[in-house]
Amino acid sequence: MAKITVGICCMKKKLNSDSMAELLQRLQATGKFTIIRFKESMILHEPVENWPIVACLLAFASSGFPLPKAIQYQRLRNPWLVNALEEQEILTDRVQMYERLTEAGIPCPPHTVIDHGSVEPGELVQELDSITWRGQVLPKPFVEKPQDADDHAVWIYHVSGEGGGATKLHRKKGNQSSIRDLTQSHIRENGMYVYEPFMETGGLDIKVYAVGETYAHAEVRKAPAVDGRVERDANGKEVRQTIELTEEEKNMSRMVVRAFKQSVCGFDILRTTDGHSMVCDVNGFSFVKGNKEYFDNAAMNLTKMLVKSSVNPPRTPLRQRIRQQSWFKAIGNFCSMISKLLLFCYIDIAMAKHWDCGWALDECSPSWPTVCALRRTVIRAPETTEPPLARGKQAFELNGGTGTHVDAPSHFIAGGRTIDQLRLNELVDVPLAVVDVSTVCNTDPDHQVTQDELTADEEIQGRILPGSLVCVRTGWAARHREAETRLREGSPGPWTVYHGKGCEEDLHPDYKLPRMHFPGVSAAGAEWLVQNRDMVGLGVDTLSPDAGASEGFKTHHAVLGADRYIVENLNLEGLPARGARVTVAPTALRGAPEAPARVFATLA
Numbered sequence: 001m002a003k004i005t006v007g008i009c010c011m012k013k014k015l016n017s018d019s020m021a022e023l024l025q026r027l028q029a030t031g032k033f034t035i036i037r038f039k040e041s042m043i044l045h046e047p048v049e050n051w052p053i054v055a056c057l058l059a060f061a062s063s064g065f066p067l068p069k070a071i072q073y074q075r076l077r078n079p080w081l082v083n084a085l086e087e088q089e090i091l092t093d094r095v096q097m098y099e100r101l102t103e104a105g106i107p108c109p110p111h112t113v114i115d116h117g118s119v120e121p122g123e124l125v126q127e128l129d130s131i132t133w134r135g136q137v138l139p140k141p142f143v144e145k146p147q148d149a150d151d152h153a154v155w156i157y158h159v160s161g162e163g164g165g166a167t168k169l170h171r172k173k174g175n176q177s178s179i180r181d182l183t184q185s186h187i188r189e190n191g192m193y194v195y196e197p198f199m200e201t202g203g204l205d206i207k208v209y210a211v212g213e214t215y216a217h218a219e220v221r222k223a224p225a226v227d228g229r230v231e232r233d234a235n236g237k238e239v240r241q242t243i244e245l246t247e248e249e250k251n252m253s254r255m256v257v258r259a260f261k262q263s264v265c266g267f268d269i270l271r272t273t274d275g276h277s278m279v280c281d282v283n284g285f286s287f288v289k290g291n292k293e294y295f296d297n298a299a300m301n302l303t304k305m306l307v308k309s310s311v312n313p314p315r316t317p318l319r320q321r322i323r324q325q326s327w328f329k330a331i332g333n334f335c336s337m338i339s340k341l342l343l344f345c346y347i348d349i350a351m352a353k354h355w356d357c358g359w360a361l362d363e364c365s366p367s368w369p370t371v372c373a374l375r376r377t378v379i380r381a382p383e384t385t386e387p388p389l390a391r392g393k394q395a396f397e398l399n400g401g402t403g404t405h406v407d408a409p410s411h412f413i414a415g416g417r418t419i420d421q422l423r424l425n426e427l428v429d430v431p432l433a434v435v436d437v438s439t440v441c442n443t444d445p446d447h448q449v450t451q452d453e454l455t456a457d458e459e460i461q462g463r464i465l466p467g468s469l470v471c472v473r474t475g476w477a478a479r480h481r482e483a484e485t486r487l488r489e490g491s492p493g494p495w496t497v498y499h500g501k502g503c504e505e506d507l508h509p510d511y512k513l514p515r516m517h518f519p520g521v522s523a524a525g526a527e528w529l530v531q532n533r534d535m536v537g538l539g540v541d542t543l544s545p546d547a548g549a550s551e552g553f554k555t556h557h558a559v560l561g562a563d564r565y566i567v568e569n570l571n572l573e574g575l576p577a578r579g580a581r582v583t584v585a586p587t588a589l590r591g592a593p594e595a596p597a598r599v600f601a602t603l604a
């Protein structure tokens with residue numbers, strides 16, 4: 001098997017660290033990888049086009065690292081990333097870091113952000129033992145953290161009864177990590193800060209070092225605020241004890257890795273004396289120092305991840321591949337490419353199978369019964385004008401949620417991404433998983449697919465790949481056809497094919513129409529797919545992933561609230577459970593929460 005090229009892209013200080021050497025020698029020893037160390041001078045001074053091309057990239061920011069340039073490289077070459085680069089930008093900003101923790105449901109200290117640059121008179125009142133911000137009292141002791149996560153001047157303000165002033169933390173200087181300043185009772189007013197209650201942890205900090213979702217090493221050390229003195233062992237290393245994380249903390253580690261897409265990730269937990277654990281800082285890429293067992297586990301997990309990634313390597317666009325070559329080589333390669341292309345076309349015709357997974361859109365395409373669907377005005381038809389002016393032109397009035405269509409996060413989430421903001425890497429050529437629940441849905445029109453059904457399906461069909469569009473086949477595509485036929489015949493109701501047995505008294509509280517009955521996906525099932533299978537989107541062959549009779553649109557919230565998309569009214573008949581890839585192509589309507597889409601799958 002060909003070796004996998006793995007690029008290491010970081011500052012020299014980190015590349016040449018003992019920890020990196022520990023890891024790389026273990027990876028090298030597997031014989032599976034060619035490791036390419038990116039030179040710091042190249043990272044800093046050469047254009048990304050000159051950087052080596054690698055299949056996998058371990059890149060991470062530290063002081064002086066040009067993160068935007070690394071992101072540019074990733075966009076150009078599209079390697080598989082151990083630690084996502086765009087998410088590393090979030091880690092440079094404590095406000096965004098806390099936002100991400102909160103969105104992902106990871107416990108963190110309750111906090112308030114004050115941008116002192118835009119405080120209006122009267123909004124902030126400072127008193128001896130508290131501050132009041134927009135009417136909300138924040139009692140001391142509290143912690144003040146600069147927005148910039150690389151600024152380690154975290155200050156803890158004390159109540160006057162305990163001596164007052166502030167303990168000012170800083171990066172270790174020799175054996176000192178903080179100083180107490182008894183004169184500092186006023187908070188800083190020069191920028192943006194995060195304020196949070198000082199959590200009583202018994203003077204201990206927990207530092208967690210995760211490698212993948214399933215492994216984390218944790219150490220406890222004296223918190224820098226205790227007395228500001230760094231305890232060191234005979235080798236000059238800060239004294240730390242390895243500790244066991246609780247099940248809840250292990251789950252937090254899994255969630256942090258996932259939420260920030262950082263497979264190698266250091267973060268800090270405050271374990272309070274009253275038994276709560278919360279994440280107070282996510283550092284991103286970080287290694288345990290001087291622990292053999294950790295490096296054995298880290299190398300083993302990384303090997304698994306890198307090998308798995310190479311099964312589905314991201315492809316470099318053809319244009320870039322040509323650009324990467326010298327002219328002579330390019331001409332030679334061009335000829336060989338043409339012959340390969342001919343062969344490819346032949347293979348493609350012989351072996352590829354394509355499916356249209358949606359329905360053509362017209363005035364009779366079913367939509368949510370509360371909205372009008374599609375109206376068309378024929379402006380001009382080619383047959384009505386003499387050539388050469390003959391042409392067809394039509395104008396449409398369309399509800400975005402008609403027929404086969406995509407819901408963007410903004411469909412339910414204020415400030416969520418709109419259709420035009422969905423990224424190509426979540427829409428184009430992504431793995432398709434089809435979960436077939438048609439048997440049960442045939443007899444239970446109110447069925448909601450559970451997490452157990454999803455895992456049972458995996459046992460038979462294989463694990464859902466990360467980044468998949470997960471589609472649930474209820475078999476109700478047949479009803480879609482029936483609905484179209486009924487609309488075409490001009491007999492829409494009172495009951496649509498989604499209403500089941502009619503009961504006019506049973507008005508649905510959300511959509512104020514007689515309650516519909518069609519199957520969907522439970523919110524818990526959808527959450528599980530987001531959190532455990534990192535699906536890019538959820539597709540259904542009904543009007544909505546929220547079963548018609550269910551209330552609260554909880555599945556929409558679970559998916560769109562996690563910044564994924566939904567595809568509704570698909571036709572999933574005849575698709576394989578696994579192995580196909582799918583492209584979802586909604587019209588890029590700027591600012592739209594929903595848009596009709598062509599959806600097609602290919603099995604090579």
Ligand SMILES: O=P(O)(O)O[C@@H]1[C@@H](OP(=O)(O)O)[C@@H](OP(=O)(O)O)[C@@H](OP(=O)(O)OP(=O)(O)O)[C@H](OP(=O)(O)O)[C@H]1OP(=O)(O)O
Binds near residue numbers: 171207285287
């Ligand atoms: O382990 P510690 O407590 O000595 O802390 C480490 C911390 O390690 P961590 O706390 O995360 O285990 C490192 O972070 P890293 O190991 O994740 O790189 C962090 O380096 P940095 O990257 O924040 O610093 P620079 O960006 O490069 O300045 C600092 O390492 P460095 O100074 O060797 O670059 C920090 O060291 P101190 O200045 O001594 O606090």
Ligand SMILES: Nc1ncnc2c1ncn2[C@@H]1O[C@H](COP(=O)(O)OP(=O)(O)O)[C@@H](O)[C@H]1O
Binds near residue numbers: 205
């Ligand atoms: N809410 C809090 N309550 C108690 N101690 C805290 C709190 N937040 C941070 N700390 C202490 O401050 C230290 C530094 O805070 P942290 O957010 O990790 O900043 P840094 O990025 O500089 O390490 C932590 O290791 C912990 O000891």
